[in-house]
Amino acid sequence: MELSEHLFRRESGRLVAALTRIFGVHNLVLVEDVVQDAFCRALEVWKVRGIPDNPAAWLMSVAKHRALDIIRRERTARTFAPELARVLESEWTLAPAVEEAFAGSTIRDEQLRMMFSCCDPRLSEEVQVALVLNILCGFGAPEIAGAFLVSRAAMEKRIARGKKALAASKRLFDLSDAEFAARFSAVRRALYLLFNEGYHGSSAEGAVRSELCGEAIRLTMLLLESPQARSPETEALAALMHLHAARLPARLDAAGDLNPLLDQDRSRWDAQLVAQGLALLDRSAEGPVVSAFHVEAAIAAVHATACSVDETNWTAIVDLYDRLMAIAPSPIVGLNRAIAIGQRDGPKCGLAALRAIADRERLQHYPFYAAALGELELRCGNVTTARDHFSTAATLARNDAERRFLEKRIRDLTLPPHSSRIQPQGGTRP
């Protein structure tokens, strides 16, 4: 019996959801102890006796027994979930209540409520994302710290701060709450950030990054499963994630170096993800709303359906960037728009568009602004100016992969490429 990859991590999120239903969010520490204990047991028993037929059910059954023990032992000394206070008091109803908390549909609903609770606007976005990764995705502080390039101690502090706020909230967010719409938008925003961290993020390690993207997609699909949390905007977000994730296999070359969109081997794009993304984008168009996610997904769809850089409909892409600038203007969107203009109208127009970006000073520490200047100057034949821009870009690189990529561009300067090779960035912030 082989264990499916990341089973423990995945089950961790589900067990936390079920146990929080029983113990209440104020007992999050207790919840995590029980989950940890279940994994310790699995570790010790399975490594000797082998993996059981249904590992997830085995873990769940250990957690259930522990939960029953704890409630029986501590019900006079401790308060558990206020919603279940009465049923947990009596032996007649205790076991069925625990059983119910571990049912698939309850776990799904509780995961959603947990997701909404983590995205409390009183917490900073970085805390929200760290909480989602820790509580719902089962990543530990050292792993999250690694992905975000912060120290383990800083990440532990960040997570602890978030959990303290969660525990103080007494109960998880209720999806019928009046604040639902505002919170829902914060949830989408956090998932979008989570995805972008995986896609563009500062971590150089490929495996972690695609896991972050995978988790963002999984949680977004969880939203779509729920009648309350399904909406055209969420579908557009899911479409955007699928279409970008489809390119992940081609995004790093064999040596693990960044391979920009324009250079990618398109046969390595994941056709199934593209198809799912396009279907989601279709469905997302059913409502009256056109959100930034819709436009970004539409841009990704144009790329995903073009057989090559030259056959890409750059006119459509420039138009979509114009719309995006109208809905959610940002210097990064301006940068990507300028790159698209360079493809549509030639490098001189691209350079003019780059220099016309409002707030472009916000891009002065962003390596890909200088890199874009370099690419377009190179295409104009100005090799020396291009080299200066690439050197600036290389000094701004935020990780080794970016540095290697930009240094390689400097080395390759003598071989003018057929087209620009700048990395269009899907995010909307620097």
Add this chain to the structure above:
Amino acid sequence: MSQFLYLYRMADAARQEAMGTPERAQQNMQRWMAWMNELDRQGHLKDRGQPLERTGKVVRGQQKTVTDGPFTEAKDLIGGFTVVEARDIDQAVELSRGCPIFEGGGSVEVRPIMKMDM
């Protein structure tokens, strides 16, 4: 071939640390299983053994006093055992070197099982 008992010892704190995150626990377990399966494949695995709970009682002395224990703060609590077959103690020791317990600061005690048919 002779039989040897492997006694796995580890401090509780080290055990918690080896567990670390769910991902690390899963990887740790997979390394254990790979090691056990390799012993089995080479015909050295006599009995996979059993893991032991971390709690229990100790009965001691002529008074047969009963105390709670072993204590979780004990430096090297026995966490389980396995019986292997090897040519001699040197080979049994050599085989134990692949055990993932060392990554977490634990130890393996290798003890020859007395032969009954001498």
